Amino acid sequence: MKHQQSANACQHLGLASSKVGEVMICPECGVVHLSLNHVSLRFDVEAFRVLAYMLAEAQLNIESYDTRLSKTPEAPHATGFEIAPGKKMH
Template identity: 55%
Template sequence: MKPSASQSGSNNACQHLSIANSKIGEIMICPECSVIHLSLQSISIRLDLDAFSELAKMIKHAQATIEQAQEQAQKFSSNQANPSNDLHDADPLAHEALLQENAYPYYPHKVH
């Protein structure tokens, strides 16, 4: 960890130590006051350790939700592009049971 260049010369100022950085920002901590300083481009947020932990959990949950939605969208797209796969993979007994229960519409075409 390295001290941040933005610290002031005052004795009471936080000594920010950089603990992570990327092209979008930097995360620093003040070991004396246990405050996390999250800087994202032009936004700066100060969080205590518990709040930072909750933020990290929330972001991880959001990322997992996004990945799950993307996987479902890909499956849907591939099923739409190749709909015959659904019929080959389906259980014929389950298909017949759904027809009997009218669980989905089935309209036989009349031949003229």
């Protein structure tokens, strides 16, 4: 990821925004900017793609858990999130 340090500042194009933050890209240097309240992160396009897929997978797992929870007569007191076989939590 090479961020331009020239006299011309990056020209950010908005890709998405919500109440939690926004995603922008600099077409010239290819840096994706993720801003969440007081935190700003920069990614190259491939790293952002991997992050987006990971977050989408996490959301699907949350929704799957919520569906299973709503079908059980009594909700467990613990969170009940389980790690799939072969997966490690960091």
